[in-house]
Amino acid sequence: MSASVEARLKLILLALLVVLQAGACAGACVEVDSDTEAVANRGFKLGCISCKRRGEVKATAAVTWLFKALNDDDFSHLYSYEDEHGSILDERFESRVQWRGNRHTLDLQDGSIYIANVTFNDTGTYMCVFSRVLVYDDYTFHTNTSKIINVRVVPTVMRGIASILSEVMMYVSIIGLQLWLVVEMIYCYRKISAAGEEALRESALGKCWRRDGFSHPPSVSPSPPQHTKMRE
Structure with a gap:
């Protein structure tokens, strides 16, 4: 028996088991x-x-x-x-x-x-x-x-107190979730904005350093320039 035929038979048996299980559940009381x-x-x-x-x-x-x-x-x-x-x-x-x-x-x-x-x-x-x-x-x-x-x-x-309380709690949960989403969006926006500004600042400083002949920030002592000896 090939592997494909065996796999098909397993799928058919699984489907029959699912149908039988569904029929048993439908008759539950x-x-x-x-x-x-x-x-x-x-x-x-x-x-x-x-x-x-x-x-x-x-x-x-x-x-x-x-x-x-x-x-x-x-x-x-x-x-x-x-x-x-x-x-x-x-x-x-x-x-x-x-x-x-x-x-x-x-x-x-x-x-x-x-x-x-x-x-x-x-x-x-x-x-x-x-x-x-x-x-x-x-x-x-x-x-x-x-x-x-x-x-x-x-x-x-007549609505019971439990029904009224459950409805109030549902609305409170919805409003609280929306407020939390707004706060989270503001926090993420500020974080992304700060990261973007920092990246722009570092990019501008890098251009200035390269323009002045530095390969590293001024806080890091650059390696002394290597002068080539002039040929006599």
Whole structure:
């Protein structure tokens, strides 16, 4: 096998490994907390992600959402999603809830929903419940995972102190960087200018020394001139 053919085969194998690795990364699951502040008369996404611990195990899952308003004592069923079909179970949310989780699969890991036209009555506690069935070779295993989300509805978007401070620090950093660049440019310009003036001065002095018959600066004692003996 020639060296060129072997190099091509190595490149093909490397490309296949990269594709396989990219496919594995695309299927990764990360649990992210849901937002908890909704704005009245706008849409709001309730996030709920429950990652399966062992990706190689086949599984099916159903998601149920429960809601308890501020004045309620118990949770009531809000929404249910199973077998790729969702149902709104609370008339207070009729025609306002949409499924935003996984689609075209029974192995659900993202059970997020979207509530349109949020009202102040939507303030309260939401519970997301994953009912998962893990399918092994000889048996099945049932698990339930729940997440609690306390949602507050506000009239307008309210920015947190951390967000404001981070924006201020960003502008301060930008201004500080620009000032530093200006100072650095001035310093470099003055240094280059001084070096240029020094070079011009040395060039002028060199011309004067050569004109006066010196081969070295006056501070350096020149070698005595060599007089040639006149022929008799």
